Amino acid sequence: MLDENDWFTEIADAAGSAFSLRVTGRVHHEQTPFQTIEVYATETFGHLMVIDGFTMLSSRENFLYHEMLSHPALFTHPHPKRVAIIGGGDCGTLREVLRHAEVESAVQIDIDERVTRVAEIFFPELTESNHDPRATLLFEDGIRWIQQAPAQSLDVIIIDSTDPVGPAEGLFTTAFYRDCHRALAAGGLLVQQSESPLYHMDIIQGIYADTCAAGFEDHATLFFPQAIYPSGWWSATMASREGKLPAFRAAAATAPPFQSQYYTAEIHRAALAQPAFFKRAFETSDRNAP
Amino acid sequence: MLDENDWFTEIADAAGSAFSLRVTGRVHHEQTPFQTIEVYATETFGHLMVIDGFTMLSSRENFLYHEMLSHPALFTHPHPKRVAIIGGGDCGTLREVLRHAEVESAVQIDIDERVTRVAEIFFPELTESNHDPRATLLFEDGIRWIQQAPAQSLDVIIIDSTDPVGPAEGLFTTAFYRDCHRALAAGGLLVQQSESPLYHMDIIQGIYADTCAAGFEDHATLFFPQAIYPSGWWSATMASREGKLPAFRAAAATAPPFQSQYYTAEIHRAALAQPAFFKRAFETSDRNAP
Numbered sequence: 001m002l003d004e005n006d007w008f009t010e011i012a013d014a015a016g017s018a019f020s021l022r023v024t025g026r027v028h029h030e031q032t033p034f035q036t037i038e039v040y041a042t043e044t045f046g047h048l049m050v051i052d053g054f055t056m057l058s059s060r061e062n063f064l065y066h067e068m069l070s071h072p073a074l075f076t077h078p079h080p081k082r083v084a085i086i087g088g089g090d091c092g093t094l095r096e097v098l099r100h101a102e103v104e105s106a107v108q109i110d111i112d113e114r115v116t117r118v119a120e121i122f123f124p125e126l127t128e129s130n131h132d133p134r135a136t137l138l139f140e141d142g143i144r145w146i147q148q149a150p151a152q153s154l155d156v157i158i159i160d161s162t163d164p165v166g167p168a169e170g171l172f173t174t175a176f177y178r179d180c181h182r183a184l185a186a187g188g189l190l191v192q193q194s195e196s197p198l199y200h201m202d203i204i205q206g207i208y209a210d211t212c213a214a215g216f217e218d219h220a221t222l223f224f225p226q227a228i229y230p231s232g233w234w235s236a237t238m239a240s241r242e243g244k245l246p247a248f249r250a251a252a253a254t255a256p257p258f259q260s261q262y263y264t265a266e267i268h269r270a271a272l273a274q275p276a277f278f279k280r281a282f283e284t285s286d287r288n289a290p
Numbered sequence: 291m292l293d294e295n296d297w298f299t300e301i302a303d304a305a306g307s308a309f310s311l312r313v314t315g316r317v318h319h320e321q322t323p324f325q326t327i328e329v330y331a332t333e334t335f336g337h338l339m340v341i342d343g344f345t346m347l348s349s350r351e352n353f354l355y356h357e358m359l360s361h362p363a364l365f366t367h368p369h370p371k372r373v374a375i376i377g378g379g380d381c382g383t384l385r386e387v388l389r390h391a392e393v394e395s396a397v398q399i400d401i402d403e404r405v406t407r408v409a410e411i412f413f414p415e416l417t418e419s420n421h422d423p424r425a426t427l428l429f430e431d432g433i434r435w436i437q438q439a440p441a442q443s444l445d446v447i448i449i450d451s452t453d454p455v456g457p458a459e460g461l462f463t464t465a466f467y468r469d470c471h472r473a474l475a476a477g478g479l480l481v482q483q484s485e486s487p488l489y490h491m492d493i494i495q496g497i498y499a500d501t502c503a504a505g506f507e508d509h510a511t512l513f514f515p516q517a518i519y520p521s522g523w524w525s526a527t528m529a530s531r532e533g534k535l536p537a538f539r540a541a542a543a544t545a546p547p548f549q550s551q552y553y554t555a556e557i558h559r560a561a562l563a564q565p566a567f568f569k570r571a572f573e574t575s576d577r578n579a580p
Contacts, residue, residue: 232522
């Protein structure tokens with residue numbers, strides 16, 4: 001039995017599982033116009049940010065998610081100059097994106113400014129690049145922002161959202177993907193966090209189908225560990241605006257001008273390997289085969 | 291708060307985390323001369339076997355562990371004829387080993403016969419190969435068995451044990467590895483479950499150091515997801531009796547004569563990719579660099 005004074009627990013209700021971290025206290029709590037943000041001090045994972053009861057990130061292992069949501073996409077696009085991050089208010093993805101010298105502008109559009117302000121206090125290492133002259137932080141609705149973005153104005157769109165329920169639901173729809181497709185320039189690509197391969201194959205298959213319906217032509221899913229997310233196993237799915245996703249720039253990835261904690265060129269290649277059950281699940285569906 | 295009538299929880303105490311599964315009831319409980327065995331019926335993971343309070347396997351996702359503990363090692367050895375499994379009483383590893391036609395004999399040595407008898411009832415799919423004429427099930431101390439095994443009588447030794455505390459402690463020692471080394475024939479290799487890359491780098495480094503001290507010459511660690519184990523991320527470490535571990539038999543692995551749920555040749559290659567932090571941890575230690 002876990003004493004609720006000593007543990008933070010997230011229940012993955014449909015999955016019938018739960019993950020808990022031992023905490024020394026709740027150090028922040030607020031209700032914003034959009035959601036409830038909490039921060040806990042944990043015994044072994046540093047700070048833990050929780051939104052509407054769902055774990056978002058911990059100091060200790062957010063590197064897995066942030067590196068895998070950014071570096072594979074940026075090393076796949078041949079010249080990622082103009083990047084947009086939808087969501088991502090903790091700024092960890094933005095930081096990783098800005099490590100790439102090719103990036104000329106990186107716009108982060110999160111609906112809730114408070115997520116960023118709270119991250120500045122409790123995850124200062126993630127916000128350290130916020131004053132990079134290439135970075136723009138906008139606090140508005142990412143769906144509307146993409147609708148209004150000039151056509152062909154972006155090279156990479158990163159969808160760094162919460163689960164497809166509540167505020168993020170609209171980020172998993174054909175209508176939204178169609179706007180993304182319009183905003184991407186030739187050669188552009190989209191990458192989206194796509195939940196657990198063990199729990200959410202339906203969501204991954206939905207992303208393939210809906211991005212296809214929106215005009216995206218090729219897909220690849222990246223698999224990686226993520227201790228604090230349901231099942232401890234997570235994924236991100238890339239989709240190309242047109243044609244095949246290019247092979248990633250392995251030479252650049254092998255000697256990146258930054259130090260990573262998880263990502264390497266071998267990890268990039270490895271993350272693309274499809275489990276047997278995943279391959280089979282897509283064989284049985286018609287046309288969105290990976 | 292998780293009601294203990296509805297949830298089974300394993301606390302990873304030193305790691306400060308816990309994982310829980312929603313259960314509909316405890317369907318088995320016994321104290322053997324060696325340990326306490328429990329089986330729960332879970333809502334979404336099938337049956338769950340628990341030994342001394344630690345999750346061992348679930349019906350739903352044991353395929354990850356069993357496939358990764360067996361197929362990479364068996365496709366790495368050029369002709370794995372004689373295989374010993376130390377521990378592995380649930381018989382899931384034995385089943386995977388026997389899928390390989392090259393295997394002429396597979397001996398499973400688990401100290402506790404009750405684990406196998408309980409698996410026969412609650413995980414019958416894992417014990418379906420127990421009557422294969424190539425299989426021998428022994429219920430005795432694996433450490434003593436290996437001590438008494440004829441020199442050079444085995445091609446592959448699989449150490450499918452619980453954590454290095456309690457009964458399994460002796461399976462993580464130089465003395466035991468020395469006996470394994472003696473029992474292996476030329477070209478032989480050992481593979482051992484080696485805990486979580488996020489939580490137990492000390493254990494993985496210990497396995498490298500202790501197997502080196504016992505005469506093993508080359509190492510490779512395999513990384514894979516495992517939802518019910520602490521951190522959801524697990525590993526197995528291979529060590530070669532002498533010389534470099536050979537490249538795995540990719541052609542055979544690409545068209546295996548059996549259907550897997552996780553393992554493929556690409557997954558094998560991918561599982562060997564080292565996270566940046568792992569690579570660095572071994573760079574700082576002297577001689578056991580992977």
